[in-house]
Amino acid sequence: MARTRHERFDCSGGCPVEATLALIGGKWKGVILWHLLHGTMRFNEIRRRLSGVTQRMLTNQLRELEADGLIIRTVYPQVPPKVEYCLSEHGRSLEPVILALKAWGEANVLAPALPPVSSIKESMTSAAA
């Protein structure tokens, strides 16, 4: 159920890159994992931090992360329900990856106005047209 694209890694030679991206590449997974780096959280707690996510999506993503062994879901037999999510050991091993993603994003996406590099070689391109 809801297995995304984890099953097929056909890129010969080896692309652990793809394999990893398949696990954390959903729209919300990266951020969820990043938030969970800070500690255990309840469902709605996560939801509030990911403003914009729907319940269905959040449930889906959390379930996939759980199925992939990256997070641990603990439901307390209470009413109203209380469900906690935290990183598994496996998930925590992703910390350097997440932090690398975050560091690069901070340095290269949000800060600068990245100029279109596609201007220099346009002269060559137009020569072929």
Next chain:
Amino acid sequence: MARTRHERFDCSGGCPVEATLALIGGKWKGVILWHLLHGTMRFNEIRRRLSGVTQRMLTNQLRELEADGLIIRTVYPQVPPKVEYCLSEHGRSLEPVILALKAWGEANVLAPALPPVSSIKESMTSAAA
């Protein structure tokens, strides 16, 4: 054209994680970048390494990477055509990220038979049912 999901980063507080994933998160982008870390490559050269990719997909992904300023496309006005792709400076700055993804993938996805952690808490879960 072909802008994927780069435009909207609504996850408040800041998720450079998402921002980065949006750039490298396509099905092939990560691998393409990884291959380009090794040096300049021609179109079909990349294609052969990504066995399974279609021409259309490869073109798309390369165009997006170029539009995002991560790679540089150089077309030589020859016939038959010769087009080279290489990392831009911006793209090369992704090297630690790519390597982190690769390292984790090698260590955690391909090697071990990752046991389903979802067994311990099942007792609690069933108690709620």
Next chain:
DNA sequence: GTATATAGTATCAAAAAGGATACCGTAGCA
């Protein structure tokens, strides 16, 4: 004269991802 390699486009279709909305059952609060 035909085939091949090059780097693509164009068009159509399928699959996957993501989103909107409504609903559930109970506890606690007013």
Next chain:
DNA sequence: TGCTACGGTATCCTTTTTGATACTATATAC
């Protein structure tokens, strides 16, 4: 008595992504 919070499901729909296939132009080799 009705409201809200909790952590979801179920259903339907739209958008995005991916894939299959056919087509282009020309130089070179056969």
